[in-house]
Amino acid sequence: MLLPGRDILIAQLGDAFALLNCQEQRLYEVDSLAAWTWQHVSNCAAGIGWNQLSAQFSSECKLARPDAEALLDRYVGLGILRACQGSASIFAVALNGSRWMIECPDVLSAELKQLFRGIAIPMEPGCRHEHLVIRLNADRYELTAAGKSIGVLGRAEIIPAIKAFLTEALLQTDFTLALHAALLRLGDRQLLIAGAPGAGKTTLALALSAENGGSLLGDDIVIVDEKGALRGIPFPAAVKRGSWTLLQTFQPGVTSCPTYVRSDGKEVRFIPGDIDSDHIAPARSTTMIFLRQNVARRQSLSKMSPLLAFQRLLTEAAAPTRRLTDQAFAALSKAVNISGVYEMEVGPLGQAVEIIRDL
Template identity: 40%
Template sequence: MAVEIVLSGPNDEVFPWLESRLDSAPGVRRLRVGERSVLFCERRQQLFELNATADCIWRSLVAGRSPSMVVHDVLALGASPAEALSFVIASARSWLVAGLLAPAEVAARCRKTPDAEIHLRLSELACTLALHGPAHHPLQRELELVFTQFLAAHVDRSASISLVCEAANVFLFFAGRPLGLFRTDQVIPEVKAIITEAISRSLSDGWFLLHAALLRRGHRGLLISGAPGAGKTTLALALAARGLGYGSDDIVTVSPAGHLRGIPFSPAVKSGGWELAAAHAPQVLGLPIHRRGDGQQVRYVPIDCFAEGDVETLGWALILDRRPDAKPRIEPVEPLAMIAELISGAYCPSHVLRADTLDAFAAGFAGVDCRRLIYADVTQAVALIEGMIGE
C-alpha cells in the first residue's frame, strides 16, 4: 500500500507515490556536461539542470528504486531525515508535473481499456479522449460540454489523449507518452493545447494557421486580428450573441486556395473579461474556472451559432487596437498592412510560408474592407462593427 505523505508549507499536497516505481519518459536523458548534470527532454526541447542532490535522486529513481528507498540514498549525502524526505518528494513531484517521469502503475492503467471515451472531430483531425478513472467522473461531463461542437459518434485512426484520474490529480498521455501531472482545473486548457498542436502538425503542405477570430455574416467572413489582450474573444462572443456565425476566437486555418476556416473552440474568456463578457453572455459568471499553463484563469463559454465549412469570400478584416478611454472609431487600413499584420503571427507546419499560398490568400483580399478598430468599450465596438458590416 502506498504511504501518503503530506508536505508542509503553503501548498499542502498529498504525495501518494512514495512506494511506487517512477519510470523516465521516452526521450528523456541525463547528460553530463563537464562537472554538471542535466536532463534533456526531447518532447519539450528543454534542458533541466540538476544539482548534486537532484542528480542522486534522479539516478536512483530511474534505476527502479521507489521514492521511499531513495530517501536513504539522500541521507547518505548528509541530509537530515526531514530534509531527505522533502528533497525526494519535491524533486519527484516536479518531474511528474513536467512529464519527465510517470508512475509505472499509472502508465499500466493508460494501456488498459478506458472507462470512457470521448470522440472528437476537428476539421481534418480525429481525436479520442480516453478516460481512466471512476465511472462518471465529473471531468468527463466538463470535457463534453467544452468540446461539444466537436463530438462524434466514432472516429477511426484518431490521435489519442489518455487521462488517468488520481484523486484531485490527472496524468495526461499523448500517443502513450506522458505529458505531465495536472490538477483537474488545469486539464481542459491542457487538452485544448494538445489538440491545437496536433491540428498544426496535421496540416498538409501549403496550409497555415492565423492567430485571429473568424465570424460570418451571410456568405461573407469577418476576420479579426489583434495582439493578446486586444479583445478578440470578447468581441467574437458579443458578435455571436448578436447573430453572427461563430468560426473561431483564436485559430483560423488557411488552405492553399486561400480559403479560411475557423477552429470553433468554445471561447476562453480570461478573468479580466468576465464582467465584460457577461453583458453579452450572462452564463459566463456561473461557468467553471480553469487555469491555463500561463497561469491565466479562464471560463469556456458554449456557443450554438457555428459557421460551418470554409469561408471562401472574405468581406471584412479588422485589426483591434484597444486603448483605455479611447474614443471609439474605425480607420481604413491598407490591405498590404492588414496581410502583413496577419502573417506576422502565422504558423506553418514546415516553418515556410509558400509563395503560391500567400498569393492565393492575398488575392482573397480584393474588395475586402480592411479597418483598424480603436476602442475601449465593447458595446460601442460592437455597434461600430455592425454598422460596418450591415445589420
C-alpha cells in the same frame, strides 16, 4: 471496460482477416473470433463491460463462457482489445482531417463533450484515431498521448491543458496557413478579428456572436485554404478574468462558468465553440478588423491598406514547414484582397458591437 486496441485496424480479405498495427506498420493474420470481438467493441462508442462482452461473445460464437473469457484475456494481451480501469468515457474530435479519440474519467466526460462540441465527431469503427488519455489518480489528472505522459495536473488546470495540447496537435496537421485570429459569422457575412494578445479579440468576437444570426467559428485559430477561404477551428473560447464583467450583457452564462487556470497562471472561463465552418454555406462577403491597443478607451474605426493587413496577419501566422510557401503567400493574398479591411480602437463594448454590425 473494454475498448478497441490503440492503432489497430482489422479487415476481411476473402476468407481471411488481416490486422494492421498502424504504429508498427506491420500486418498480421487473425482468426474470425478475434475479428468479431474487435468489430463488436469498435461498434460500441463508449466501450463495453467485460461481463457483457464475454456473455455476448459466448452466445454469438457458440463458446463456453470460460473459453470466451480466456480468449478475451488473450486479445487484451495481444493489444487487439484494451482494458480500461475504472469508469471511463470516450468520444472523438476532428482536427483538420486528423481524428482523435479522447478517453477520460466519467466525472470529466460531460464537461469535455460540452466544451469541445464544436469539433466533436461520431465514432467510426475501422477509422484510425490518435489517442489522448486522461486518467484520474486521487485528485490529479494525468494526460497521456501516444503512450507518453504529457503532465499531471490539478482539476483547475486540466481543461486548459487539453485545449493547449489539441491546438498544438492541430498545428501539426496538413494545412496551407493558420492565422492567430477569431472568426465569426454574422448573417451571410464573415468577420475575422485579429490583433496582438490582450487586444480583446475574443471578448469582441463573443459579444458579436451573441447577436441574432451570429456564430463564433473560432476564437484562436483560422485556417486559410489554397483558394483564400477562411475556416475557423471551434475550440472553446477562453475568456480572461478582465472580460467576465464586460461580457455579462452579451454572454450571461459566463458568470456561472467554472474558472480554470492556464499554464501561464491566468484565470479563464470557457465558452463552447458553435459550429465548424465546413458545415455552413459560404459567406457572401468577408470583413477583416485589426484591433489596436486602446489605453484611452477611444472608439475609432478606419480603413486599412491591404498591404498593412497582409503584414499584420503574417506576424503571427503559422505554416506546416514554419516557412511561408508560395501557396501560402498566394492564399493569404487572395484572402486579404477579397475582404474589406479596417483598423479599430475598441471603446465601450456595446458601441463597438453597433459599429461593426452597421458596417
